[in-house]
Amino acid sequence: MDRLESELREALRCYFSVPELYGHALACLEDKLQEAMLFGKMTVLHYRMFKGEDMKDIYKAAAAVELMILSLDIIDDIQDQDNGKMAWNQLPPGIALNIGIGMLSLSGQMMLSTGFSAERRQLAAQLIHQGIITAVNGQMTDLYNNVQTEEDYIRMVTQKSAALLVTAAMIGTVLATGEWREEVKRYAEELGIAAQIKNDIRDLLNWDDKNDFLNRKKTLPTLYLLEAVAGEEEWITDYFEGRLDFADVADRRQELEQIIASTGTLIYTSFRMRTHYYRYLEYVEQLNPTPYWKDMMLSFAE
Known part of the structure; x- marks a missing residue:
């Protein structure tokens, strides 16, 4: 550093x-x-x-x-x-x-x-x-x-x-x-996808500064949430599609968090994140690095 x-x-x-x-x-x-x-x-x-x-x-x-x-x-x-x-x-x-x-x-x-x-x-x-x-x-x-x-x-x-x-x-x-090494591209790509999903999970729950729900940003968590809502939860879809304004949802944080929990949004997206991390680990294993470099590579997945 x-x-x-x-x-x-x-x-x-x-x-x-x-x-x-x-x-x-x-x-x-x-x-x-x-x-x-x-x-x-x-x-x-x-x-x-x-x-x-x-x-x-x-x-x-x-x-x-x-x-x-x-x-x-x-x-x-x-x-x-x-x-x-x-x-x-x-x-x-x-x-x-x-x-x-x-x-x-x-x-x-x-x-x-x-x-x-x-x-x-x-x-x-x-x-x-x-x-x-x-x-x-x-x-x-x-x-x-x-x-x-x-x-x-x-x-x-x-x-x-x-x-x-x-x-x-x-x-x-x-x-x-x-030289270009295709195996490096393969595992780095998986790690990058996993890291972005992790960031998007954080940005769905971060109400203070960079919230993907409030910004109507379509990410893996918000896409899953939009597919899962039904009935009285449809206000989430209405907000994303512009039928509701920010003022209509600004005080509904607790309600949103309950819906996120009940729909399994975090469970699903966390599973998808781990899937890409496991692929990263698998591809690193295929590189067959020495124990020292393997430990260094695995530390990036923590």
Whole structure:
């Protein structure tokens, strides 16, 4: 974490020369540093697991990955108009968007400035660009909120959070080996899907800041809930379809939580989440890592 933090701070200091840009970007980074930095850790882990030798520049590469994730988080929150407690949402949208675009470009620049061979640097930068394009496609589906089925949801998540986790793992892999590894894509994708379902369960119950029910956002939990409600519970469907306003449901939190419990929404979505985690564990086993690296990989599923 210390190495990642140092690389991120140095990148902002070197490339963001306008004081206001640097100051606001640093505040956004401070919020990011409160998180676990799963993506950067995934990059370092795969580089080391596949016997990469340059233990200096891999942290710069991992910081580039985290900067890509932070930039997409900023842009997504501006588009979704949620997660209001974050530093970027305390800024005018135009300024926050400029920071997000700047960080997005900087992530690629950081990767190209590492000391790896030219071929591996190019492969890693290409993976960043591919990951961004894939995530943009998934975000468009999310913005239109036209997910209708569980299959639609899994397809969208595969393009967004799962694709970005694949990007993080594969960058560490190609920097160490120079090759794309399909088995890495397979298990990283499953872990990304599981993690997103877990987040969506949390966002269904979080009434204070980023609530997917209040925002009428179609996720696996809300899709299941909409299918399960009946009779007097139909106000939930009416709200999602715009026949009721926020004021009509704002004081019905306890009632909603009781319906979520009675319909088995959390039981079902937790089961689906665990299914993808178990697939992740199964695919990791097939990689046949040493006990040390196996334990490291399994720690990501906790």
